[in-house]
Amino acid sequence: MPTATAAAHWLRRRADNVVVALLATMFTTFILQIFFRYVIDQPLGWSEEVIVTVWLWTVLWGAAFVIGESEEIRFDIVYSNISEGWRRIFTVITGLVLIIVYGISLPAAYSYVSFMKVERSAYLHIPINVLYAVYIIFAVASIVRYGFLVLRAVKGTASPQTNPSELRD
Incomplete structure (x- = not known):
């Protein structure tokens, strides 16, 4: 029976695979766009989309x-030079603020994305709700992530290190 850690590691690798596929798609499309525009002199309208x-x-x-907690953007000059207790307090405050903001935005974002199923993209004719659905995924994942961070901080678990000299693999 696989452990929760093994399952989380497997899911993390699959999330990495999605980003790699997305970047490969973007790069390939960009190269095609350059080739068709400057070599064949037939610009591709769909490539920008x-x-x-x-x-x-x-x-x-x-x-x-994909981005780990230690890779998140923070005011490192302040965050790296305060005590662990203050780091946990900052984690709780910022985590709760982000949970509230994403929570408030989620119903309106969902309503907008659902409504946009009637519109289609200009070249590929993909429903716009499919294109923007990633925000709903992002918002829900962020709420869950910051919920765990707040719980960890309240329990007294050490905050993630952001000082590059202190990071370990």
Whole structure:
């Protein structure tokens, strides 16, 4: 029977695979766009739509599932130079604020994404709700992630290190 840690590791690798596929798609489309525009002199209209959509998915998917806590953006000058107790307090405050903000935005975002099923993208005719659904995934994953961080901080678990000289693999 696989452990929860093994399952989490497997899921993390699959999330990494999704980002790799998205980046490969974006890069390939970009190279095709250059080739068709400058070599064949036949610009591809759909390529920009693919690149922008894949970039949006890459950023939000990566932020939700790939970026580790130690890689998050913080005010490192302050955060790295305060005591562990204050780090946990900052983690609880920022975690609760983000949970509230994402929680408040989620119903409106879901309503908007659901409504956009009537619109289609200009070139590929993909329903817009499919293109923007990644925000809903991102918001839910962020709420869960920050919920765990707040619980860990309240229990007294050490905060993630952000000082590059202190990071361990």
